[in-house]
Every structure is written in structure tokens, then in C-alpha cells.
Amino acid sequence: MLAEVADQYIESATDSPFMILTAQVKLEKRSVIPSVTHVDGSARPQTVERDVNPLYWRLIREFGDRTGVPVVMNTSFNLRGEPIVCTPTDAIRTFFSSGMDVLVIGSYVVKK
Numbered sequence: 586m587l588a589e590v591a592d593q594y595i596e597s598a599t600d601s602p603f604m605i606l607t608a609q610v611k612l613e614k615r616s617v618i619p620s621v622t623h624v625d626g627s628a629r630p631q632t633v634e635r636d637v638n639p640l641y642w643r644l645i646r647e648f649g650d651r652t653g654v655p656v657v658m659n660t661s662f663n664l665r666g667e668p669i670v671c672t673p674t675d676a677i678r679t680f681f682s683s684g685m686d687v688l689v690i691g692s693y694v695v696k697k
Contacts, residue, residue, distance in 0.1 A: 586656040587645050588632040594618060594656060595630055604631040604659065620658045631659055644689060 591598035594617075596609040607629050610622045621628045635642040649655025662670040664683060670676045673690055680688040680695060688695040 586630055586632060587642065587649065588634045590649075590655050591630060591632050595628065598630075598632075600634075601630050601632045602634070602637065604629045606630070617654055618656050621656065640692065 586594060588600065591601075594611060594614045596611055598608065599606070601608070607627045609626050610618065610628050612626070615622045615626060618628075621630075633642050633645055645655055645657055648657055662676065662679065664679055667679065670679050676688060676690055677695070681697070686697055
């Protein structure tokens with residue numbers, strides 16, 4: 586999520602650039618970001634700052650501009666029984682073997 590909106594979605598929001606902390610999703614936002622909210626109401630947020638990761642920040646901001654929710658799901662990228670994606674070739678192969686609709690790699694957007 587964009588660092589500047591974390592306090593709108595997360596209780597006691599703090600900088601979390603590496604997804605190593607957990608936090609409670611605000612009750613009124615759990616239905617807005619259900620894909621990143623665990624059963625117990627927590628999440629492992631990654632706060633993205635414009636000056637640290639401008640490309641990713643712009644992607645999340647554009648998603649937010651289009652949907653009203655400046656939060657995207659960031660998780661391990663692999664299919665069951667497969668190793669985690671390590672290369673762009675792995676990403677393309679996994680993307681076309683999955684139910685995903687869109688894949689973003691750097692400044693490229695791949696759609697099915």
C-alpha cells in the first residue's frame with residue numbers, strides 16, 4: 586500500500602517496507618481489502634514510499650486512481666508444487682499457467 590495511506594487501512598500504522606510486521610486492518614476496511622486481510626483481521630502490510638520505489642509506488646497509485654483502493658496484493662509468486670518465481674521467464678510461464686489476468690514486470694504490463 587502507499588505509505589501515505591497506511592493509517593487509513595491499518596491500526597497503529599508504521600513504516601513496513603519489507604512485509605515482516607503484522608498489523609490489524611481497520612474494521613471498516615476489511616471488506617475493502619479482503620484479499621490481504623487474514624481470518625483474524627491482520628495483514629502483513631508493505632508500505633511503499635515514492636522516493637524509495639517510484640515505479641511500484643506509481644503502479645499502486647494508478648491502481649488506486651482507477652479503483653479507489655491504493656492497495657495491491659503482494660505475495661510469493663508460485664503455483665502449488667512449483668518453486669518461487671526467480672526470473673522474468675519463470676514469471677511469464679507461471680502467469681500463463683495460472684488464473685491471473687495481468688502481470689506487471691518492471692515497466693511492462695502483460696494481459697491475457
